[in-house]
Amino acid sequence: AGGVxxxxxxxxxxxxxxVTFWLQV
Known part of the structure; x- marks a missing residue:
């Protein structure tokens, strides 16, 4: 999966x- x-x-x-959200983005 990718993106949001x-x-x-x-x-x-x-x-x-x-924190994880921004790292993935």
Whole structure:
């Protein structure tokens, strides 16, 4: 997965919140 979907999945899996989101973006 990529984009917003992939970022959201990473946030859920790591529970790092917006930090993970920005790293994925």
């Amino acid at each position: 979907f992939g970022a959201n999945m990473q946030v859920v899996l790591t529970n790092d919140g917006p």
